[in-house]
Structure formats: structure tokens, C-alpha cells
Amino acid sequence: MSSDSEPAGHRIDKGKGRARSPDPTESSPLLGSTSGSYTSGVDPESPPLARRLYSRLLTVFVVSLSLCVFALLLCTVIIFSYRSRAVSASPDDIIQHALVVRGPDRVDVLNTTGDGGIWMKIHGRVGLDAGHVAGVNTVEGDSFVEDAWKAIGRWGIRRLGKVSVNLSAIAVTPEGDASHSLSTITLPPLELPLTANPPPDNTWLTPVAIPVLIRPTTDAKTLMRFVRQSWKEGTIRVKASIQQADVTGGGLTDGGWRRHIRISHSDIQTAVHISSLPHPGDDLPEASRFVTLDSFLIKSANDTLNISANATLINPIQSSLNAIVPSLPFIVYLPPNGTSPPVPLAHVQTSPFALTCGNTSLALTGVVLPLPHNASGALSEFLGAYISARDADILLETTLLPDVRVPTKFPAPHPRPQILHDVKIKDMKVKPVGQGMIASGTVLARVVLPPGIEVGIDVVRVFPDLLVYDGEVPESRAYDEDGLAIQVLNFPVDDGDRDVPPQPPLPDPLPERAFAHIRPDDWLPAFSEPGESRPGEGTVVNVSADIVDVPLEVLPGREREFSNFVSKVVFGTQGAVAGLQGEAAVAVHVNGLPFENGRHGEMQLTGLPFKGIVRIGKRNMLGDLSMDLNSARGLA
Known part of the structure; x- marks a missing residue:
């Protein structure tokens, strides 16, 4: 037996072909050997579909990245x-x-x-x-x-x-x-x-x-x-x-x-x-054109003078602007008078209002401010213009525009107010004294303030300066309205401040049928009591003052007129009517009129025109002197 011999039936192939794995047996592992390195990529022997998918994904990624970069740059x-x-x-x-x-x-x-x-x-x-x-x-x-x-x-x-x-x-x-x-x-x-x-x-x-x-x-x-x-x-x-x-x-x-x-x-x-202002080319009108005082009321209350008023505001701007305006404070000044600075007269404020295109109604309330010691001239001019039916100059200042004072007008009443009404001389007596004549009696009158002025007043003195006519005063006779004046004094008034008003010259020529002039040497003490106001009137007081032995001066060249009047008195069964016309001054205390010094104030109104009548009978002309007609003619 040789060692080279092989078992029968088992033959070894020594050719150069690729070795093949032995057929698996029951003891073979489920997975093959994992030895060796890992490589990315597609196996060359992988299917074509996988390779195409990978290529497209890579292309999409590159294109998207490029687009993002381009968009960012853009x-x-x-x-x-x-x-x-x-x-x-x-x-x-x-x-x-x-x-x-x-x-x-x-x-x-x-x-x-x-x-x-x-x-x-x-x-x-x-x-x-x-x-x-x-x-x-x-x-x-x-x-x-x-x-x-x-x-x-x-x-x-x-x-x-x-x-x-x-x-x-x-x-x-x-x-x-x-x-x-x-x-x-x-x-x-x-x-x-x-x-x-x-x-x-x-x-x-x-x-x-x-x-x-x-x-x-x-x-x-x-x-x-x-x-x-x-x-x-x-x-x-x-x-x-x-x-x-x-x-x-x-x-x-x-x-x-x-x-x-x-x-x-x-x-x-x-x-x-x-560009919304009207009337280009025109000069700026006064503020009074844009604000119209419809009504006002000045009333004494709690030692002050309270003011309430209604006005109409005209919006000059041509637009549909609507403005809600809260309460606006204003100070009313009187313009400078001579060397005196502007005088603060009143503090008023508006109620909140809506400013619209066109007219806007305003409600105002306020008080009169304490008057300084130098207010006499400015206040005299203001009240004198008002009672003479002339618009009075005032200045308006608001805290919205401090130190900006806008000139405007305080409208005067129309018709011109008449302060003295129903002037009469009761129980007038005329008698000779030396080479002249004197008259006595009681002056009666109603003092009527203009409508809207309902202040408490007390007339303490009067000073009449009048002409006496044979019969009623002719209707055509009128006094110069510029003669009216106001004077404001502090109270108590010293005797030196009680100077009588200056005597105006007699009319030239003398009025028809005027024959005598009566002017006292001093103020006449007066007594006043509240009177009944009529429609269109403010405060009313009834005033009386006694005339005691006041000189009666026969006008130059009117002796005949005086003699004729005396004849009517002596021989007439009802005496004769004498017309009275002239100017008077009155001194009044105003309840609540404040002064900086804390004292009450006195106002003197001078140049107040009036007309009246008096009936003089034989008893009034002769009196206890048993004056006969010849004596009267002799004095004339």
C-alpha cells in the first residue's frame, strides 16, 4: 500500500480555476467571514438601477446647494x-x-x-x-x-x-x-x-x-x-x-x-x-369779527361780581376739521390809559366745546378781578364808552399763548342806555334872596343799569346840573353823547376826592324857551332803595335827594321868558309846567366790586343826560314870602 494513494472515489483537481467554497454543511456559519476593509461606493457588479439613483441624489443636492447660495446672494x-x-x-x-x-x-x-x-x-x-x-x-x-x-x-x-x-x-x-x-x-x-x-x-x-x-x-x-x-x-x-x-x-x-x-x-x-384761509388779499380783521357776544350777565354774589355769557365763535378756516376743546381760561384786560399799563379786569373760562366748520356756540363764566389803584383811568374810559353806546376796547389773553394779548371790542348796547329815568322835582319852591333866587325841593329819579348788569348798587350822592324850560323840553334838543364819563375812586373817599364835576359851558345858542339854570355848590346826599325792573332793564334803584336853597340863575337875555313863566304860575289855575333837562352825576357803591386794597369801591358816573318835568303852583312860587307878581318881575 502506498502513502500516495488516495481513497477511492476522492479526486483532487489541480487545475488553475477559481477555488470554490465548499458546499455548506450543517456546521457552516450563517454569515460569511467579515474580515477585510469597508469601502463606500457601489459594487461594480451591483444592479444599474442603484447606480442611477445615487447619481441623481447627488445632482439634486449640488443643484439645491447652488440655488440656495444664489438666492442668498440675490x-x-x-x-x-x-x-x-x-x-x-x-x-x-x-x-x-x-x-x-x-x-x-x-x-x-x-x-x-x-x-x-x-x-x-x-x-x-x-x-x-x-x-x-x-x-x-x-x-x-x-x-x-x-x-x-x-x-x-x-x-x-x-x-x-x-x-x-x-x-x-x-x-x-x-x-x-x-x-x-x-x-x-x-x-x-x-x-x-x-x-x-x-x-x-x-x-x-x-x-x-x-x-x-x-x-x-x-x-x-x-x-x-x-x-x-x-x-x-x-x-x-x-x-x-x-x-x-x-x-x-x-x-x-x-x-x-x-x-x-x-x-x-x-x-x-x-x-x-x-391753503385754507378765506379772502386772500384782505387785511386781518379784528378778533371781534370772529367772536360775537350774544348775551352776558354780571351779578353780585358773595362779595364778588360773577360773570356768565354766551358767545358765537366763527371758524375762519375753510375745512371740515372738528376739534374737541376743553375749558379754556382767558384774562380780559383794559388797554393802557396814558402811562398806566393794561389793567386785568376779569378772569373767564369757556365750557368745553366742539369746534366745527361754521359757527360754534360758547358758554363762558368768570369773575371780576380786584381792581388795582391805577385802574381809574382805564375803567373810566371803558365804562364811559359802553354807556355812550360805543364799543369799548379790551385785550384778551389766554394761558395757551401767554403774553400774547389780542385786541378786540366789547360790544355796546343798542340803543344807547339811559341811566336816569323819570326825573322829577317834588315840592319845588322858588324864592328871592337878595338880588337872586333860590330853589328847594326833592329830586326823584330811577337809576337804571343796562340790561345784563344786575349788581347791587347804593346811590349815595347826586349832583344835578340842569336847565329849566317854560313848558316841556323840546324833542329836538339833545346833549352831546361824548359828555358822558366815568370815574372810579377808592372808598372811603376823602373830602378832597369829592370835588364837584366841572361845569360845562352853557349851550350856544341857548335852547328855545329855556330861562333858568340850576347847579348846586356841592354834592347832594341821596337815599336809594331797590326798584322794580322792567323788560330790557338791569338793576333798578329809586333815588331821592333834597335840594335845599340851591341858586336859580336866570339865563342871560331870558328875563322875558322867566317873567312869562311867573305869570303862568301866578295867574294860572293849575300853575305851570317846567321842563327839566341837563346832566347829572351820581356816586354809587357796587356790591362785590373788588379792590386790591380790600376796601369797598365807589364809582362816580358823570355826564348822565336826563329830562324831566315839574309842576309849579302859586303856592310853590310865593311860599311863605307872599311874593307878588311885581316883585317877581322886578327880580327878573
Whole structure:
């Protein structure tokens, strides 16, 4: 047996063919050997479908990455392009063409700061055409590429939505005169909505209500010069200057990427023109043209003089602006008189009112202020003009515009008020004394204040200066209305202050049938009591004063008229009627009229015209002297 022999039936193939794995047996592992290195990639012998799928996924990834990079670069270019346009845009161009403001539709005056500031809430509509600023609004004739490019910009504007604006104080000056300020305006941070491709109407504007602090100038001359010029031109022309304006993307409370968009501008100036004033070319009318006093009432109460009034305010601005105005305080001044400064006369305030286009009704209340010691001249001129039916000059000042006093008129009553009514001399007696004659009796009269003046008064003295007529006073005879005057004195009045009114010259020529002149040497003490007021009358008091031995002077060249009158008295069965006409002065205490020194005041009204009658009988003419006709004629 040889060792090289093989078992029968087992033959070894020694050829060069690839070794084959032995057939698996029951003891073979389930997985093949894992020895060797791992390689990515596709097995060359893998199916073609897998290779194609891998290739496409790789292509999609590369293309997507490229597109993202391109889109990012494109957006960066677009953002910087539009931002560059927004930054380079002129602020004045933005204000004039992109910023659209309509209104104000309503103005609410909230309050005053006490140092000349006025808080208002301005209601209006506002919008910012950001498409105009960025140049992305649709324009007829745009190509497809231009329209696509602008569409991206409009989409960005819609994504941004709004911007926040923070402005420094706005200085307002007359156009062409930056050296004189009219006011400064302070605004809180604002939100402005952005719009691209806005419609031609105003439907895209957003309603806003913005609180505004306005500080008008205290330079009255500059303000009045500007008002007169604006009225004459019919247009308000001002220049608004802003030192700094900061614009930030998004609303005031927004965060995120929008807040990184920031634009700042400095030294912004723009012109504002408002053409809504009527009658261009006309001079500015007086304030009395715009405010009409319909009625007033001055009444004594609790040692003060209270004022209530109703007036009509005419809005000269031709617009549909509605303004809600709270109570406004005013001080009424009397104009300077000689070297005396303006005198504060009254403090009044309006009730809250709504200012609309056209006429607005105002209700006012107030009090008379304590009169200073130097108020006599100004108050005399004011009351004298009023009682003489002449509009009296006054000045108005409001705390909204301190130190700005607007001249206007206090309307006089029409017809001219008559203070003395129903003047009579009761129990008049005439008797000779030496080479002259004296008269005695009791003067009776009603003192009637003009309607609307219901103050408590006490007439303490009177001073008549009158002519006596044979018969009633001719109707054609009238005294000069300019003779009326008022004098105000502090009380108690010293004897030196009780000088009688100056004697006016006798009429030239003398009135027909006037024959005598009666003028006392001193004031006559008077007694007064409340009287009954008639329709159209203010306070009424009945006054009486005794005339005791007052000289009766026969007028020059009227001895015959006097003799004829005496004849009627002596031979007439009912005596004779004598007409009385002249001027009187009365001194009154006014209840509640305040003075700075705390004392009661006395007012003297001089030059009050009056007419009356008296019937003189034989007993009144002769009296206890048993004076006969010849004696009377001899004296004449």
C-alpha cells in the first residue's frame, strides 16, 4: 500500500480555476467571514438601477446647494440695493411724495403744561408709500425682468410691514425767516405702516391718534405778523426743521430681523403750505369779527361780581376739521390809559366745546378781578364808552399763548342806555334872596343799569346840573353823547376826592324857551332803595335827594321868558309846567366790586343826560314870602 494513494472515489483537481467554497454543511456559519476593509461606493457588479439613483441624489443636492447660495446672494444684493435707495432718498422727497397725511380730522386739546405747552391729540390718516422710496412700484412699460425684480421688492415691503420713527423736536418757523420761531412740536415715537403700489384713493391710509406737545412762541409781535401775512396771502407757509430722524424696521414692540434695518437722517428741512384761509388779499380783521357776544350777565354774589355769557365763535378756516376743546381760561384786560399799563379786569373760562366748520356756540363764566389803584383811568374810559353806546376796547389773553394779548371790542348796547329815568322835582319852591333866587325841593329819579348788569348798587350822592324850560323840553334838543364819563375812586373817599364835576359851558345858542339854570355848590346826599325792573332793564334803584336853597340863575337875555313863566304860575289855575333837562352825576357803591386794597369801591358816573318835568303852583312860587307878581318881575 502506498502513502500516495488516495481513497477511492476522492479526486483532487489541480487545475488553475477559481477555488470554490465548499458546499455548506450543517456546521457552516450563517454569515460569511467579515474580515477585510469597508469601502463606500457601489459594487461594480451591483444592479444599474442603484447606480442611477445615487447619481441623481447627488445632482439634486449640488443643484439645491447652488440655488440656495444664489438666492442668498440675490437677496443680499436686493436688500442692499433697496436699502441703498432708501438711504439715499431725500427726506424732503419722502415727506412730499411718499408720506401721505390726511387730516387732521379731529383735534382734542388735552391740557396745558403750565409753562406754555399745549398737549393735543391729533386724529388723522397716514401712510408711507415705501414702494416709491424703494422704486418698486409698478410702472407701465416695465419689462418682465423689471417687473419680477420689483415684485421681490414689494414682497419684502409686505414682509417688513411697518417702520418705527423717532424724531427730535420739530422747529416751526415762517418760510423765509428762520430767525423767528413760531413753535416747537414734540412727537412720541411713531409707527408708520408701509405700502407698495397704493391705490389712487385714500382707502389704504391707516387711522392714527397721536399725542402732540406744542409750545407756541411767546413773541407776540412775531406771531401777529405771521398771522397777518398768512391771512393776506390766504395760505399758511411755514418751514419745519428736524435735527435727527431715526427709522427702524418693524413696530415699536417688534423684535427679530426687522429691528436690524435702520436708517438715520439729520438736519431735515421741509416746507409746509396750507391753503385754507378765506379772502386772500384782505387785511386781518379784528378778533371781534370772529367772536360775537350774544348775551352776558354780571351779578353780585358773595362779595364778588360773577360773570356768565354766551358767545358765537366763527371758524375762519375753510375745512371740515372738528376739534374737541376743553375749558379754556382767558384774562380780559383794559388797554393802557396814558402811562398806566393794561389793567386785568376779569378772569373767564369757556365750557368745553366742539369746534366745527361754521359757527360754534360758547358758554363762558368768570369773575371780576380786584381792581388795582391805577385802574381809574382805564375803567373810566371803558365804562364811559359802553354807556355812550360805543364799543369799548379790551385785550384778551389766554394761558395757551401767554403774553400774547389780542385786541378786540366789547360790544355796546343798542340803543344807547339811559341811566336816569323819570326825573322829577317834588315840592319845588322858588324864592328871592337878595338880588337872586333860590330853589328847594326833592329830586326823584330811577337809576337804571343796562340790561345784563344786575349788581347791587347804593346811590349815595347826586349832583344835578340842569336847565329849566317854560313848558316841556323840546324833542329836538339833545346833549352831546361824548359828555358822558366815568370815574372810579377808592372808598372811603376823602373830602378832597369829592370835588364837584366841572361845569360845562352853557349851550350856544341857548335852547328855545329855556330861562333858568340850576347847579348846586356841592354834592347832594341821596337815599336809594331797590326798584322794580322792567323788560330790557338791569338793576333798578329809586333815588331821592333834597335840594335845599340851591341858586336859580336866570339865563342871560331870558328875563322875558322867566317873567312869562311867573305869570303862568301866578295867574294860572293849575300853575305851570317846567321842563327839566341837563346832566347829572351820581356816586354809587357796587356790591362785590373788588379792590386790591380790600376796601369797598365807589364809582362816580358823570355826564348822565336826563329830562324831566315839574309842576309849579302859586303856592310853590310865593311860599311863605307872599311874593307878588311885581316883585317877581322886578327880580327878573
